[in-house]
Amino acid sequence: MLIKRPDDIPASEITDPELYRQRRRFLQQGVAVAGAALTAGLWLPDSVEAGTRLANVKKSVWRVDEPLTPYRHVTGYNNFYEFGTSKAAPARYAPKTLKPRPWRVTIDGECEKPGRMDIDDLIRPHALEERIYRFRCVEAWSMVIPWVGIPLGAILRRFRPTSKAKYVRFETLLDPEQMPGQRTRLLRWPYVEGLRIDEAMHPLTILAVGLYGEVLPHQNGAPLRLVVPWKYGFKSIKSIVRISFVERMPRTSWNLAAPHEYGFYANVNPHVAHPRWSQRKERRIGEFRRRKTLMFNGYADQVAGLYKGMDLRRYY
Ligand SMILES: Nc1nc2c(c(=O)[nH]1)N[C@H]1C(S)=C(S)[C@@H](COP(=O)(O)O)O[C@H]1N2
Ligand SMILES: [Mo]
Numbered sequence: 001m002l003i004k005r006p007d008d009i010p011a012s013e014i015t016d017p018e019l020y021r022q023r024r025r026f027l028q029q030g031v032a033v034a035g036a037a038l039t040a041g042l043w044l045p046d047s048v049e050a051g052t053r054l055a056n057v058k059k060s061v062w063r064v065d066e067p068l069t070p071y072r073h074v075t076g077y078n079n080f081y082e083f084g085t086s087k088a089a090p091a092r093y094a095p096k097t098l099k100p101r102p103w104r105v106t107i108d109g110e111c112e113k114p115g116r117m118d119i120d121d122l123i124r125p126h127a128l129e130e131r132i133y134r135f136r137c138v139e140a141w142s143m144v145i146p147w148v149g150i151p152l153g154a155i156l157r158r159f160r161p162t163s164k165a166k167y168v169r170f171e172t173l174l175d176p177e178q179m180p181g182q183r184t185r186l187l188r189w190p191y192v193e194g195l196r197i198d199e200a201m202h203p204l205t206i207l208a209v210g211l212y213g214e215v216l217p218h219q220n221g222a223p224l225r226l227v228v229p230w231k232y233g234f235k236s237i238k239s240i241v242r243i244s245f246v247e248r249m250p251r252t253s254w255n256l257a258a259p260h261e262y263g264f265y266a267n268v269n270p271h272v273a274h275p276r277w278s279q280r281k282e283r284r285i286g287e288f289r290r291r292k293t294l295m296f297n298g299y300a301d302q303v304a305g306l307y308k309g310m311d312l313r314r315y316y
Contacts, residue, residue, distance in 0.1 A: 049215070050095060050214070050215060050217045050218060050222070051214055051215070052214060052215045053213055053214055054128055054148050054209070054210045054213060054214065054215060056127070056128060057128045057129065057130050057148050057210075057213060058127060058128070058129055058130070059129070059130050060129040060130060060131045062131040062132070062133065062204065063131065063132040064132045064133060064134055064144055064298070066134070066144050067144065068132065068144050068145070068146060069143035069144050069145060069284070069285055069286055070286055071212050073143065073285045073286055074143060074145055074211060074212070074220070075091060075211075075217045075219060075220060076088065076091050076219075077285055078090040078091060078219045078220065079137065079139075079233065079234075080094060080219055080220075080221065080238055081181050081186055081187055081191070082094075082172065082179035082180075082181040082182055082189075082191065082238075082239075083098075083179065083180070083181050083219070084181055085181075085186065090218075090219035090220075091217075091219040093180070094217075094218035094219045094222075095217075095218045095219070097177065097178050097179070097180065098178050098179065098218045098222065098239065099178060100216075100218065100222035100223035100239075101119075101223065102118060102119075103118070103119040103223050103224070103241070104116055104117065104118055104119070104241070105117055105119055105122055105224065105240060105241055105242065105243065106241065106242045106243070106244075107156075107159045107242075107243045107244075108242070108243075108244050108245075109165065109169070109244035109245035109246050110161060110162045110164040110165040110245040110246065110247060111159040111160050111161045111162060111165060111245045112159070112160035112161075112162065113158070113159045113160050114159065115159065119223050119224055122155065122224075123150065123155075123209060123224075125158070126150040126154055126155065127150070128148050128149070128150065128209070128210070129148070129149060129150065129151075129206075130146055130147070130148050130213070131146070131147050131149065131206060132144060132145070132146045132147075133145060133147060133204075133227065133229035134229060134294075134297050134298055134299075135227075135229065135233060135236075136232060136233065136268045136282060136293065136297045137232060137233040137234075138232040138233065138234060138262070138266070138274060138279075140277060140278075140279065140281065140282050140283065140293075141282060141283045141284070141285055142282045142283070142284050142285070142291070142293075143284070143285050144284070145211055146211060146212055146213070147206060147208040147210070147211050147227055148208065148209060148210030148211060148213065148214075148216075149206035149207050149208035149209055149210070149227060150206060150207050150209070151203055151205065151206055152200055152201070152205045152206055152207050152226070153200065153201040153202070153203065153205065155207060156168065156200060156201065156243075156245075157201075159245075161197065161245045162245070164245075164247045165197055165245035165246070165247070166196070166197055166246070166247050166248070166249075167194050167195065167196055167197060167200075167245075167246050167247070167248065167249055167250055168194060168195050168196075168197060168200040168243060168244070168245060168246070169192065169193075169194045169242075169243070169244040169245075169246050169250035170192065170193045170194065170195075170226060170237045170240050170242070170243055170244075171190050171191070171192055171237075171240065171241060171242035171243075171244075172189075172190045172191035172192075172237055172238060172239050172240060172241065173190065173239050173241045174189055174190035174241075179239075187253045187254070187256075187257055188253055188256055188257070189253075190241075191237055191238070191253045192237075192250060192251065192252050192253050193226065193234070193235055193236075193237035193250075193252050193253070194246075194249065194250035194252050194264065195228065195235070196249075196306075197245075198306055199228070199306060202302075202303065202306065203302075204228075204229055204230065204299060204302055204303065205226070205227070205228050206226075206227050207224055207225070207226060207227075207240075208220075208221070208224070208225050208226070208227045209223060209224060220238070221236075221237075221238025221239050221240075222238075222239060223239070224239070224240045225237060225238040225239065225240060226238075226240065229297055229299055230267060230268060230296040230297045230298075230299040230300075230302075230303045231265070231266045231267055231268060231297075232262075232266045232267075232268055234254050234262065234266065235266050249264060252264060260275055261274060261275055261276070263315065263316040264315070265307075265312075265315045265316060266316070267296055267303075267307070267312065267316075268293060268294070268295070268296055268297035269295060269296070269312055269316070270292065270293040270294070270295060271295075271312075272312060272313055272316050279293055280292065280293055281293055
């Protein structure tokens with residue numbers, strides 16, 4: 001985000017024929033796994049290939065009535081600086097080095113039942129939901145994505161946060177072997193994000209484990225990533241290994257890198273410009289005409305109440 005302004009992104013980054021071939025290979029590999037493992041309706045076994053269909057996904061009422069962004073863009077035009085800064089780099093490199101299974105997640109801090117759990121144990125008690133959300137990057141592009149996930153609040157409550165849990169802090173894996181971009185000093189690694197506890201518990205906030213009915217592709221933050229649809233995309237931290245209940249507002253990677261450009265709240269707001277560009281409009285990836293950006297990314301009815309009385313210019 002520090003590297004390029006929206007207008008600098010060449011169209012050639014958007015489609016990459018290699019991605020189509022990769023996807024076909026994944027799908028071919030995926031069929032056998034899906035057939036064998038998912039008939040029981042249980043969660044997934046150790047080997048989870050990209051392309052594996054997710055079983056028993058129920059359609060949530062949270063469905064934006066706008067055309068879906070094609071799969072090839074959702075999975076081929078990414079931000080994941082652990083694999084490079086170009087939009088094509090995550091799809092090209094993440095499948096080669098990132099190992100989403102086995103995967104353990106630590107939940108700690110201000111809660112009664114901290115723990116370290118295998119991702120499948122973390123997820124198994126919950127129903128998977130498909131939710132179609134708008135997704136707005138601070139770089140002024142957007143997508144409409146059918147996520148598969150679980151409300152974050154339902155997961156967090158199992159660990160019994162105490163009254164000191166005012167914020168939730170999320171951390172991405174730190175492993176330069178799996179994430180070669182961590183050998184650069186582009187950001188402070190691991191990538192860290194945070195939410196106020198009421199934002200984390202809000203029913204729109206999900207932990208995603210898939211998209212388009214399939215296991216989350218590596219480049220989209222496998223095996224577990226946050227999705228907060230009313231905030232700029234950088235809040236939606238990928239490949240999470242630690243979730244901590246904390247009393248103080250966490251320092252987050254983008255806020256540390258450029259505090260005047262990326263605030264803690266990062267609510268989508270067409271009336272507050274980024275210091276280097278306007279946020280009034282956005283390019284829906286795959287479309288030509290730009291769209292007007294909506295307050296809270298179109299989720300104002302659901303979330304405006306969280307910020308009542310706050311000066312959104314100051315708390316950007
Ligand atoms: N760990 C990590 N999470 C991340 C990022 C990143 O570089 N590293 N980029 C963020 C940004 S800026 C955006 S727009 C979204 C992109 O998600 P997508 O590639 O699945 O569309 O991921 C966010 N989460
Ligand atoms: Mo972004």
